[in-house]
Amino acid sequence: MSFGPAGFFLSYTQADAAYVKRLTEHLEASALPVWLDAKLRWGARVPGEIRDRLATAPGIIVIMSPASERSEWVEREILEGQRHGRPFLPVLLRGHRHFLLAATSFFDARDGRLPGEQEIGELRALLDSDAPRPGPVTRPVPVVPVATAPTEVSLRKLRHTLEEGQLAHADILTTSLLLEAGQRLDRGWLRRSDAGRLPVGLLADIDTAWAKFSQGQQGFAMQLARHPGPPEGAPPGRHRDFLALALTVGWKGLRGEVSPPYSELVAADDFPPGFFPTMRNPQLERFGSWHDKWTDTVMTVHTRLRNSGVRGS
Structure with a gap:
């Protein structure tokens, strides 16, 4: 990378430029x-520099x-930042919370x-340390609805992302789709009691999308084929x-060690059959209990799959 020290990446639209x-x-x-796109160097590779800035930002x-x-x-900037495990600091200017950041204060x-002063101090702490962002803030946070889209719109985004070969982005979108269906977007993980809320048709549509763009190598059906039930x-x-x-x-490796951070988990050039979707939520990795929540989410989905007979198409 040829640019200077990393700065906080500011993701926004021109409609909000005055506040930005x-x-x-x-x-x-x-x-x-x-750092924001207004600081792009003359002649810079726009997508390339944005990706590099997102990957190294102390926070987004x-x-x-x-x-x-x-x-x-x-x-796309949120998805890329989550892929690299960067801390997120959302600012609600108007409307609802972004569905991809529903579990982040x-x-x-x-x-x-x-x-x-408190927020400035939190940003300084992030800038001065490579440690993960601390847990949830202690000050009261207002209850604000999460912006959601019709399921077909979300599925269309998933298919488009898969068509582009952005597997990590598609993986995060898949997790958000499942959380939304289970009414757990703001929590970021599924409980076993949420299995009945997951529509069988949605699971089949997600599986079909993954299977189509991976020549049948990824998706729920492949996971079930390789692991149909408990030992x-x-x-x-x-x-x-x-x-x-x-x-x-x-x-996980053969010794069953704790999985690496999400950014390392999806960094391979080649993935085993059934690797995706991981159903892992990078937003939760700042909490010590993230692995238990990931386990619950995966097993909630697989319980529903086994009981419903979903096999893809």
């Missing part, structure tokens, strides 16, 4: 480096508004306010069941 200008000036006055500040919710660029700027003597849907699946599809 104020925010940028405010953060830079506090000695916090900020997303301005949430109705306009940014509709923006394909903002969505946000700064409420609906009255036009700028981050205060002998193991309770279905529990830890040993998950571990056997994770070993079979390549989420």
Whole structure:
């Protein structure tokens, strides 16, 4: 990479440019480096430099508004940042929370306010440390609905992302689709009691999309073919069941060690059959309990698949 020190990546749309200008000036006055597309160098490779900035940013500040919710660029920047495991710092300017950031706490700027001393301190802590972002903030956070789209629109996005070969992006979109169906977007993981909320038709549509663009090598049907049920003597849907699946599809090594961060998990050039979808939510990795929540999510989906007889098409 040929650019200078990484700054906080600011993801936004031009409709919110007035607030973004104020925010940028405010953060830079506090000695916090900020990078946004207005700072692109003359002759820079636009998609390439944006990807590089997202991969190395100490944090990604997303301005949430109705306009940014509709923006394909903002969505892609969120997906790329999640792929690399970067901390997210959403700012709610107007409207609802972005569905891809539903499980991440946000700064409420609906009255036009700028981050205060506490938020500036949190940004400095991120800038000064490579450690994961701390857990949820202790200050009260208002309850704000999550912006969602009709299922067919979300499925169309999934198919388009798969067609482009963006497997990690498609993986994160798949997880969001499942969480939305289970009414758990704001929690970021599924409980076993949520299995009945997952529509069989949706699971079949997701499986068909993955199978089509991977020549049948990825998707739920392949996972079920390779791991149709728990090992002998193991309770279905529990830890040993998950571990056997994770070993079979390549989420874990032969010793069953804890999986690496999401950015490393999906960094391979070639994936074993059934590796995707992982149903893993990168937003949860800042919490110590993320692995248990991942296990519950995967086993909730697989319990529904086994009981419904979904086999793809």
